[in-house]
Structures are given as structure tokens and as C-alpha cells.
Amino acid sequence: MQELVWDIALLVIAAIAAIFLTVAVRAKQLIDPDRIHAFTYGFRAKAFAALVIVGIAVAVITLRQLPYVKSSAVPVSQVVNASGFQWYWDLDRASAVAGQPVEFRVTGGDVTHGFGIYDDSGRLLAQTQAMPNYTNRLLYTFDTPGTYRILCLEYCGIAHHGMVSEFEVTAP
């Protein structure tokens, strides 16, 4: 996901930069204002249509895979209760089996924290907010065994960067 997002962002930014460069470089090639008017505003209608079509397509695709777990979802055999405190994670179990979904029930004990699951290469896999008064249910299935880490992803005070816990995932 991260690579895809970066590539798309870079591509679109580069395209915008190219348009700006073109306009800047060709600015001295004068043209009759009336012609530019007709040309650009016709182009705008097409750009609008293109944006709408791309936007709808992206929205439809992406809105079908939301990370939110409904309470009526199938029962999960591996449940981890996680609470964030200033400045540590309190997990009632620190291991799970790969290949089966794990339900993290995440809450904040004092202030708001962010529960981010990282793999051993330092890639963010999934996250949810850890907030007082609320329990967020995050479903994640670990594909490979190994040592994962829980990092705090919501600023929570002066030892925010120290909130790291390990989480073991074993082979089934």
C-alpha cells in the first residue's frame, strides 16, 4: 500500500509540476486572449468530468474495504485487550498465531494514544486510536510468524516516542 501511494502521489505531483513548467516556459509565446478563453474553458469541462469519474471510481473501490469492525462480526478466537498509558502499553497477551485473525480491543487508560502495529522491517500494518472511554476493535491477520512491535501513533506527552511493545506471532 505505502509504495503504491507514494508512486501515485509522486506521479500526480510530477504531472502538476509539468503543467506549471510548460505554462511558465511558454508564457512568452503570446496568444489572442479570446482564443485562450475558449480553449481553456473547454478543457476545464473535460478535466472536471475526468476528475469526477476518477473520484467516483476510487471512492467506490476504497470505501468497500473499511477497517471498521462491526460488533456483530464473526467471533474471533484470538482476542488481545490493549490499553495505552503514559507511557507504556498494557497488553493482556503478547502473542498470537499466524494465519488466524486477531482482534485487538484497544482503549486509552489516561489520554489518547495511537495503536500502530509494525512488522520487524518497520512497516506500519494497521492502526487504531486508543482513546479513554472507548474501545476500538481492530481486526488483523498476521501472515508470517515473527516479532512485531506496537508503536504509539498519537502524541501523548513527553515520552510518547518510548511507547513501544513487542508482540510475538508464532507459526500455527
Place this chain on the structure above:
Amino acid sequence: MLSYRSLVAAGLLLIAAVPPLAWWWEASLVRHMLMQIPMLVLAGFLLGTLVAPSPDLGVREERAGGIAAVLLATFCVTFWMIPRWLDAAVASHRVDAIKIMTLVLLAGLPLAWGWPRLGPVARGFVWVQAISMAIVLGLLYLTFPNRLCNSYLVNEQAILGIAMLGIAGFLGLAGAVPVLFGANNGSPAPRHPGARVDP
């Protein structure tokens, strides 16, 4: 001099401040805060319109005085919105008498003098602050888990909270509608001393 306004003011005072009617208003949190107190301020306001001279907005001092007067009224009303003083007014007739007098004399009266002296920006400022204070009080009363007032029940607190949010919404709409859709045609010529458009 018995004018229409003085009659209304006297009537309001009679209804709001004279026992046992006063106690009846005070027996309920919603009646106390949203009916009795506004009636007292309104009575003071009406009395004030009878005695206050009309403003001379050419004088800058008048505007500053207007701000001071409205500020005084704001402080006075804020004071009586503190839950412990609502409680105290219920528990002690002396505190209640002070409440009634100050709301009439230190809130309603100065408001009548000050409001016409405020410019549109100051009025807008007061209006906007009133909206956010109503939201604050609404959230406070709606979400506070315990009783804020010893004299009242917790379910009344929730009603008051919703009513306060309703008032915030009403103030917002009442302010927004004329501002957004006012029928005024505006001034035709763009004149301004700070920056004049060159022809």
C-alpha cells in the same frame, strides 16, 4: 409616567420575583435558568430603556462606555450561571434577593444603556460569544455525570443541556439569517478612506 414598557417591566418583576411565584420558578432548574433569570434581565432592560438617554455615537467615549456596560451585564449573568450560586439562591432568601436585584440592576439596566451604544462589530462579538457560551453550558449540563446543583435532579440537568444547545442553535440561526440573506441593498458607491479605488 406609565408607559407600555414600564407596565410590562413591572408585570415581569411581579411574576418573576415576588414569592411564592419566585419559588415556583426556582423549584425547577430549567424554569430557574431559562425563564426566571431571562425575565429578570428583560425587566431590567425595559426599565433601562425608559431611563437611558439615547446614544450619541459620534462620541467615541459613548462606544467604550457601551462596551463597559455590556461587559458588566455579561459578568453578572455569568456569575448567576455558576451552579453553586443557583443552589445558594434556592437555599437562602437573602442570596435570592441579591440575585434578583443584581440581575435587574447590574445586568438588565446596563444592557439597555450599553447595547444601543455598541457598534456592529462589538454586537457581533457579544453575539458570537453568547453562542459559544451556550454551547459550553449545554455540553456541561448534558455530559456532566454527577449533579451540578444539589437542589435539582440530574435528569433536569440533561434537559437544560439540550435546551442550552437549542438556544445556541437559535442564536446562530437568528444571527445568520439576516447576515446571509438580509434584504438591504447595500450602499451603491464603494467609498473608503483607507483605500480608494483609482478610476
Place this chain on the structure above:
Amino acid sequence: MKHGGIVGIMVVLLFGTAALWWGSDGFTTFTAESARRLDVARSPRPLPAVALEDQRGETVAFEDFAGKVVLLNFVYTRCTTICTVLGSEFEQLRDEIEHSELEGRVVLVTLTFDPEHDGPKQLARYAERYGGADATWHFVRAPSMDDTRRLLRAMDVVVVADGFGGFVHNAAIHVIDPRGRLVRIVDSDAIGEALALARELA
């Protein structure tokens, strides 16, 4: 008087802020309950001499507990909500007090503010729910309604009819020192705090 208006604004700001500061004890005390607690902590209050009657129908008085710390709460026996919580909290307190060095030096008193309904019989029945009265825990009423009102007023306890035949009232533990003065008021579930205070005072 070129700056009269500005001076007026400043004066109003100053006095207004001062009034709010005074009226909320430095912006800390916004409710009557916290005001009452703050006031009691600052200046302990003597209790009115009132004749009380316990669950056996025998006459007692606060003076009888002189030399001991009294932890007092208010209930009415018909109550099915907060008062049952208050009862079990006092039950926990009794368990902590008895068989500790505090036994005999700290007593618990549960006082009904509904003496017209709660006689000795009702009080005894209420006591049974929590294992009955003993030397540590007393269940009392002030038989006359006037005395009850004097007591409530002295402690700023407010009782409001809830409109369904019951009452709503300040739920708290009132701490009375060995000299018979109300010295502190803590939350009804602050059992540890109440015990610590009792240990300090006894």
C-alpha cells in the same frame, strides 16, 4: 476624561473577574457540593446537639461518640438505588475497621433523613441487609423532623424529592473528628481516603 470609557472597561473587567474569582474560590469550585467540602475542610463545623434514636429504639447522641472518629452517611431506607451502594461501601469500611487497630476508635453512623417513615423497625431491617448493627456501625434517626432539618442544614446536605416518591441527596462520607466537629467530606466511594483520615484523626 479622554479615556473614561477605557477606564470603565478596565474597572468592569477587574471587578467582574474578581467577583467570579471570589464566587468560585479562585475558579476551582463551581458546584455547591465542592463548595461545601472546601468550606468544611477549611473551617470545621460543630454539629447541633440533637437527640437521636438507634435501631433498637434507644436514645443516643453524637456526644456519646466523643473521643472517637465518626464516619457518617445519609440514607432513607426505602431507597433502592444509591443508598444500597452507600450501604455496601459502609460494609466494606466496617470490614476494614473491625479486627484492625481502628476498632473501638472509629464508628460508622448511618442516619436517615426520612424519620417519619424510618422508625427503629425499618432501620433494624435495613441494618440486616448488611449483617446487622454492632458496636462499630449504628443506624439512627432524629425522631423529630425539625431536628433532622437542623442536622441537614448544619452539614449543607440537600434532600430533593425525585418526583417518584423517593429522594435525591448528597452521597458522601462525612468525617467527624473526636471533638465532634465535621472536619471533612469525601466521595462515598473514597473508602481508602476515609480510612486514612480516620487513622490520622483517631
Place this chain on the structure above:
Amino acid sequence: MVAENPRVFTIDEAGRRIVAANLVVAGAVLLAMMLLGLTMRLGQSGWLEVPPARFYQIMTVHGTGMIGIAALGGITVMWYFLSQYVRLSTHILTANLLLFLIGVVIILTADFIGGFAAGWTILFPLPTHGAVWPAEAAFWHLLGLMLVGAGLLLVALDFGRALIARYGSLGRSHGWPQLFGLSNDPLPPPTVIAGTMVTIVTTLTVIGGASIMVPMMINALNPAFTINPLLAKNVIYFFGHSLANVTIYMAVVVIYELLPLFAGRPYKASRIFVAGWTGSTIMVLIIFPHHLFMDFAMPQWASGMAQVLSFTNSFPAMLVTGFGALALVHRSGIQWSLVSGLLFLSLFGWLAGIVPAVIDATIVVNSVMHNTLWVPGHFHFYMLLGVIPMILAFMLYLTRDRLGRSPEKDSDMWALIVYLGAGLGFVLVFLYSGRHSVPRRWAVHWPEWMVYDRFASVFAALVILAAAFFIVRFLIGLRHFLSGR
């Protein structure tokens, strides 16, 4: 009604003085906040020892201060150009500056001496539960914010008063009768339409801000009074998102007003323009739930709506302002100068900055990008390369570069190139760190991330040099502007 862009802007002496004072303060605070930003990046890169407690205080001041000067600079730009069409009050603008300065002093004291470090987002309950700083520090920090907000509100109300006096209502100055076909009058000028949007959004933003800050101040003094954290979060992001966003809508009028002077073509409002700005007025106020995608307790319709609206909110910027301005420049024979260059750059920064923002406003992406450095990447993009160049262009236009006729020096072009190049490098490092999941707001970075931080530090230092060059240029030319020639 006058719809033409005035060729020459005029301003009286009192107006010149307060505009200059605002810009001097904005420039000075901008440089100071940039240096604080550099300090943070140096600390993360391991090149400079910054104790975590100090780091987070700096982070809080940096964020608060940058939003503050974006608002101060933006509102000054808006005031100057709006005053060409309606009668505005210099006293109100002065009051705003005074409140801003008092607020800044209080905030700096609360943060650096009081130790307050809850971030500019003041996410409840952190401000009053900081564990290391006293609740009083939170109280004073919030009071400082309230004063700054009160100043902004006064200016917005003055805008509203003046617009209503001139056009009759904000609906009319927004061009609604023409939009809905109820009137055939010429549309108000673009600046008036934008000014109307800014008036509405700023006012509502301040209402939201006060509504959450007052309860938090009470909570600081009396912990027994608490607020629902999720409700607080909603109101905070309503306030924070709208405020951060409206700064660009204030500053963007510099493009509408100045770019036509350089390009030699008029920039006129159209019904599409009005529709775009109306869309912005509404969407800016209701898309804030895209900050709460990772709060699974939020209603799903709110999250879904926020994603869709975040997509559509880019349309007005891209298709109205962006497209319109590009069409204005395209083959116009524009006179390139420091000012027109900065204007063109700012337009690019705004539009390109939308890209990473929109991507992150997609819920599935947000799951792995939220609160990584991708997020500061996107808002530094449109702040550093969008809002700030707009304000800088305005400053330089006022002081030395009327209509681009003054001779351009090589140093000017170099400064522009360094600002663009280093600025782009700086924000791309943020985005690239986000791609590698580096978490946001960490005082201490893991060794494998430090290489990014070192690149960022170098870029940041270069950006500061270029910005300092622009600001010094502005200060040198200030006397020229104040003399009114």
C-alpha cells in the same frame, strides 16, 4: 457595481502602518518558527542534542506559531485587498495585532517556562493530563489561544460588517443571487467573494474553538469537570482543520489581485467561481472527520462522507483557482519577477499539496499513513510552498516590486530557486518518511530513520536562508512602502 480589478491599490497612512506592523511581526515569527522546526529536525537526525521534554515544547510552539502567523499574514493580505472594495477599520486590525502579541507572550511563557507541551492540536485530555506540566500551564496556553482567536474574530466581524454595509448581506457579497439566477447584476469581485467565505468560516471556527477551549480551561482548574474525549476531538478538529485551512483562503486573494497585473489579463468572477467558493465554504466546515478515520467509534457515515467530501473539496482549488490562474498566465507574456515567481510557485504548492492530502483522506490509506510523517508532509507542502509564498509575495510586492518593473537581480532568482528546490526536497523527505512508516511527533528517531532527518535538516536550513533573504528584502524596502510612494 465594480467588478474590475483595480490597477493600482491605495491605502492611507494608518492602514500602511498597521499592515506593515502585521507583516513585520509575521515575518519575524515565521523565521523564529522555522528555526524551531529546524531544531526539531536536527534533534531527530542525531546532529543536535534536544531533550525530549524540550523537543515537545518546541513542537507545540512551532505548530501553534505557524498556524498563528499563517492566520495573521493571511488576514493582513485579505484586509489589504478587501479594503480596496469596502471600508475596513484600521483600529480593529490594530486590536487584532495587540491581542495576537499578548497571546503569543502568554503561550511562549506557558510552553517554555510552564512546560506545556500538548501539541498545537490540544487533544483532550492531554492538555490537562500531561503528567509533567501543571494544569495551570494548560490554562494559560489555552487563554493565549483564546486571545489570538478573539483578535481574528474581531477582524472577521469587521469584514462582515463592511461587506454587509456595501453589499447588503453576505449572501450578496458571496454572489448567491447571481449563482441561483435571481439577479443579473455583475458579480462581486473575486476578493469580495473570497472575503465573504473567510468571514463566515473564521467566525464559525472561533465559535468552535471557544466552545471547546473554555470547558478545557475549566477542566484545568477543576478536574472533576470532564468532557467526552470523542466529542472534544470532533470539536477540536472542526476548529483546527477549519482554521488551518482558512489561512490559504485568506492569502489566495493575492493571486487574484496581483497575477492579473503581471499577466496583463483581468481575473473576473464567474458563476463557476462563485459555485466553487460556495462549495469551499460548506466543505471546509464539514470535512474535519477525515482526521478521525482511525477512531472506529465514529459513525461510519461520518467517515465515508468525510472521504467523499475530501475528494470533492479539491475540485474548487484545482478547477477554479488553479485552472483560472493557469489560464491567466498561459501564453500571456507575463513579466517574470520575484513576486510573480512566488505567486506562481504558491499556486503550484497549493495544488500539488492537495495530492498527498487527498490520498491520505482515503480511509484504507489512512490506516497505514495516519500519524506517520506523511501527514506533516502534506501540510508542509501547502503551507511552506503555498500559503507562505503567497504572504511573501505580498510583502515583497508592497515594498519594492510594484508591477514587476524594478530590476530583478540574480540573487532574487537564486533565492527563489533555493526556496522552491529546498522546500520541495524538505516536504518530499517528509512524504518519503511516511512511505517508510516513520511515526509522527517522535522526539527520538530510530537510527534507520535518521538519514531522512539529515536530508530534511539540510533542506530546512536552505529554506530558512531563502526565507530570511526574502524577509530582509522586505524590511529594507519597508521605508519605501511606509512613505506611501
